[in-house]
Amino acid sequence: MRNMSDIIEQYLKQMIAESKNEVVEIKRAQIAEKFDCVPSQLNYVIKTRFTNELGYIVESKRGGGGYIRITKIETHKKADYLEHLLNLIGDGLSQTNAMHIIQSMYDAEVISFREAKIIDTVIARETLMIGLPKRDIVRAQILRNIIEVILYEE
Amino acid sequence: MRNMSDIIEQYLKQMIAESKNEVVEIKRAQIAEKFDCVPSQLNYVIKTRFTNELGYIVESKRGGGGYIRITKIETHKKADYLEHLLNLIGDGLSQTNAMHIIQSMYDAEVISFREAKIIDTVIARETLMIGLPKRDIVRAQILRNIIEVILYEE
DNA sequence: ACAATCTTGACTAATTTTAATCAAATAAGT
DNA sequence: ACTTATTTGATTAAAATTAGTCAAGATTGT
Incomplete structure (x- = not known):
């Protein structure tokens, strides 16, 4: 790892990954101490690498018992979205509907x-050389499994 | 070896050849020091000898912990490799063989x-709910099509 | 001599690191 | 309760650390 900011970024992302709910809560001074840097470096790292753009929400509190909390929201949203798609797919699925999804x-x-x-290629009728109605059933099964792979990764 | 630029070129190519993933990452000032030249000479060498045309991708970052990363991309090799895989796949394909590929x-x-x-998920027998021998035929078809998508992109 | 290529350094730009100061929340003293 | 002190994070700006650009001068090949 090249520099302190990258190291801290990795550390925080690791914490988030290991967390249950995509959240990490730190004490700024404590992390600064751990990495032997000034506290404001944490603000720098957060401002440049945990932006709203990148799907993070940062909350904090000053004073005694203060903290900085970083939450990754995108994954939640994506998970909800993917769950929604799973519900959408029934026992069978036409090629057109699959392509829309x-x-x-x-x-x-x-x-x-x-x-x-x-x-797209995988679910095309030309690829799945099976007759209806079985084809639509297999297609639904394939897409469901793909979505689950994406849903349950990491 | 006549000049500094050639020497540096050779050095970098040597590094890439010895690397695991056809990549070399350097610190500009450090290499300049090593060859006792000005840092900007590295930019010259890179600009004239590691062009996109010649199959290199150059990335860099400034500031503390900055770097220059040169990656050699072998598009032809990849194409050859994928063609090879296509030839490998016959009319049918077992799940084990597919997973190896x-x-x-x-x-x-x-x-x-x-x-x-x-x-992996797509070609699993649990996903393709079809009986043999049809299943292996569909699997071969699926993988062939996927490889073609990758082969003919861009 | 001419043209192409290489070398060099001054200047520019991006990114990170550090320090100083400010602001908010809590804790302590009265 | 009210005031003061302490703790803790936020903001800002300066300094340090890189790499990029450009153009003038030097070298080399023809």
Whole structure:
């Protein structure tokens, strides 16, 4: 790791990853001490690496018993969204509907463009060389499983 | 070896060759010191010998802990590799063989870890709820199509 | 001699680190 | 309760640490 800010960033992200609810709560001075840097460096790291843009909410309190709390929200939202999609998919799924769902996932930035293309290909009727009604059932099963992979990663 | 730029070029290429992932990461000032030249000479060498044209990607960061990272990308090799995999896949494909291919693709850095997991899921017999021998045929078809998506992108 | 390439250094830009000062919340003393 | 002191985070600005650009001068090849 190249510099102190990166190290602290990694440390905090690790804490969030290990946490139950995508949250970490720290005492600024304590972390500064741990990494042997000035306290305000924590503010710098937070301001440059835990922005709202990147899906973090930062709350803090001063005074005795003060703290800084960093919450990662995007994953929650994404999880909710993916759960929603899972509910949407019934026993069967047409190619058109599947493609709409894939497009939606791409728009929601849950999957990359390449992943979208891969999944599109997988659920195409030309790829699944099976007759109806079985084809729609397999397609639903495939997409459900893919969503679960994304949902339960990390 | 006639001049400093050539020497530095050779040095960097040597580093890349010895590296695990066709990457070298340097500190500009440090290399300049090592070869007793001005730092900006590194920029010259990189600009003239590690161009995108020649298959290199250069990334950098300034400030404390800054760096210059040069990555060699072997697009041709990857294409050859993927073609090879396509030839490998016959009319049918067992889950075990498919998983080996997926692992290989991940090792070759042709797919990401997440993509590997997605594809693993898709080709699992639990996902493809079809009986043999049809299942192996569909699996082969799916993997072939996925590889083609990756092969013919961009 | 001419053209292309290389070397050098001054200046610029980005990023990180550090310190000083400010503001808010709590704790303590009266 | 009220005032004061202490603790703790926020903000800002300065300094330090890198890398990038550009252009003038030097060297080399033809």
